[in-house]
Amino acid sequence: MRVLALGATELKLLWRNRSVMVMAIVFPLGLGGYMAYQGTSFGGGGWGVVVTLQIMLVLLMTVYITITTTLTARRQDLFLKRLRSGELTDFGVLAGTVGPVLALGFAQSLVLTIIAISAGAPIPNNPLLFAVGVLVGLALFAAAGMASTVFTKTPENAQITTLPVFMVAAGAATSSFLADSQTVHWISVALPGGGIAELLRTGWLGTTWDGRAVGFADQFLAAGPAVGASAVWSVIAVYAALRWFRWEPRA
Template structure:
């Protein structure tokens, strides 16, 4: 059931030009640009900033924005209501609808890393790099479900997702300014990638920051998410 829903959702996702361009084309363009703007002898700290920008763009556009827009659109056309009237549980429905954005996010994140490494980036430490991806996806999924409850259409998602998107991109500042920026939603991702590239920073603190944000948005998702239009 999850796979069937995921296949159908992927087709719908790619048909929406706004979502398709924002979630697929934009991160790739930013990744190509940021991965080839540093010199070959750039230090690991510079690459930590670049990889943070790349991953946070993927998480912000491909996962968070796409999840918000897709769930809002499916609710407003009563697709969610029809699915819920069947045998599938709420968890199965959400898993099926959100699987495409997760898969696209993982594929793009891997592509961004390959681009950067081909341009001279050092190989990041596997565990903090993987933690940044997994926990970042968890954060953006929970936030997407929550934000969709305050979004009436896929077009409006461009506005309702903007505050958190800025909070995600603020995570880049962890590698520039310091750990105080871990208080932002994207700070944990930036902190983990900074640790993965340079060895500096505390991976546990960064992970804890992300887990707190995931828990917060999970609570908001439970309170805000709606299956039917108002």
């Protein structure tokens, strides 16, 4: 119950912060909605690109950047330190602080999926694989957000410190389905974010990276390397967050 109470308080704080609202809510939904209604210009296969980019926007902006900014702000005003002196465990403090952002990211992913379908996109060919991509992406970028606080001194600095991961993940996601060679494609999948994009695209279209349609079971086999790469990056991010996360302001 204390974790839920903390989560409710955190959600109110996020809602009252205008800059966070724009970054975590208005921009991803606005741009994602616009992309959906431009999806027909990409052709049938283009819907996989559109939906993948929609979800990646949510993962990077709503989840990754917001978690980095929020945890840094709560650390700077000693909020995390005060919570640790109470009855909540360290896990409870983090769950109550990060949980609302993850719930918001999941809700936005669902809304954007519905918007895409209402704009003419086909339903996902493999909903289970698509859902795995969303959930693994939430876990990966939540852990990455926690890890990024290690070298983020103030909330204002988060716009700079999150830029490298943002650019690498966005670039890997884009090149994973635009690559014209197998080597470039798999390099993209091996980078943070590229594997998530591969899972989302394969789950939505039911095709391999070169457009070849495969059966339901073979889709999971084709997505195996993407799952493996995303799992490795998730483990690295979680380890970094648990190993070096700071509860008090940096000197």
